[in-house]
Amino acid sequence: MRTGKAMPAVVMVIGGMDPSGGAGLCADIQTLSAMGCHAAPVVTAITVQNTVELRSFQSVEASLIEAQMRTVLDDLSPSVVKTGMLVNREIISVVSSVLGKHPEIKVIVDPVINSNNDERLSEGSLIVPLKKLLFPVASIITPNILEARLLAGKEAAADDCAALLSECNCMITGTHAESTKVINAYYQRGRKLREWIWPRLKFEYHGSGCTLASAIAAGVAHGLDMEQALEQAQQFVINSLWAGFRPGHGQHIPGRLCHDDVFTN
Numbered sequence: 533m534r535t536g537k538a539m540p541a542v543v544m545v546i547g548g549m550d551p552s553g554g555a556g557l558c559a560d561i562q563t564l565s566a567m568g569c570h571a572a573p574v575v576t577a578i579t580v581q582n583t584v585e586l587r588s589f590q591s592v593e594a595s596l597i598e599a600q601m602r603t604v605l606d607d608l609s610p611s612v613v614k615t616g617m618l619v620n621r622e623i624i625s626v627v628s629s630v631l632g633k634h635p636e637i638k639v640i641v642d643p644v645i646n647s648n649n650d651e652r653l654s655e656g657s658l659i660v661p662l663k664k665l666l667f668p669v670a671s672i673i674t675p676n677i678l679e680a681r682l683l684a685g686k687e688a689a690a691d692d693c694a695a696l697l698s699e700c701n702c703m704i705t706g707t708h709a710e711s712t713k714v715i716n717a718y719y720q721r722g723r724k725l726r727e728w729i730w731p732r733l734k735f736e737y738h739g740s741g742c743t744l745a746s747a748i749a750a751g752v753a754h755g756l757d758m759e760q761a762l763e764q765a766q767q768f769v770i771n772s773l774w775a776g777f778r779p780g781h782g783q784h785i786p787g788r789l790c791h792d793d794v795f796t797n
């Protein structure tokens with residue numbers, strides 16, 4: 533029983549199940565738990581994958597996703613929602629419409645289109661529905677440079693992509709860029725506010741984007757302003773990557789529960 537401790541902040545995470553435990557909701561739940569939050573997971577898809585490859589996935593009916601969200605929101609009061617794999621236009625539509633009725637909730641959008649292994653995690657193009665329906669309710673979107681280029685519709689550098697995505701605030705990550713260091717940048721309505729430069733690690737990690745977006749959600753749920761939340765989240769991610777391990781034959785998995793960077797409230 534918890535004694536003398538504040539209630540952990542509740543964060544709803546909406547995304548897919550990855551049975552290897554590396555990405556998706558497992559990554560979200562581990563990150564949020566390590567950072568002192570309670571995760572309320574809404575399942576959008578069951579993926580069939582391991583650390584080597586994505587074999588297939590099946591989406592959950594949009595009406596069932598809506599029912600999961602509404603049922604949790606009838607009872608719990610998350611201050612933040614983080615979205616990940618949303619699969620198709622119909623799911624984006626119900627998720628945005630439920631969130632649109634809760635303007636008090638801050639929304640962190642990881643615009644999952646492909647996995648880190650470059651395999652499709654969507655049915656049809658998500659670019660238009662994400663931009664039209666979900667981004668308007670987002671406090672921040674967290675594309676990697678490849679996703680930013682797809683969303684911007686241009687093979688451009690991060691600054692140019694951000695300018696083309698100026699209807700929302702974004703953090704564009706540089707893990708997939710060609711540079712020797714990893715450069716992550718925070719843009720408010722297209723204007724760069726801050727840049728962070730990190731060493732490039734030698735392995736590829738399954739679920740690092742999910743970890744980053746959930747860590748941002750945890751910081752926001754704890755009342756940090758966005759810049760502080762981004763700073764803390766990147767520190768959490770880098771520590772998790774340093775503590776990463778290779779449980780199979782493919783990508784490494786971030787050691788989200790394997791380092792001391794664990795927050796309590």
Ligand code: PLP
Nearest residue numbers: 548555556647648739740741742
């Ligand atoms: N969500 C799910 C369910 C996934 O399976 C994946 C990748 O496989 C992702 C999100 C994105 O993962 P990453 O954080 O590696 O970009």
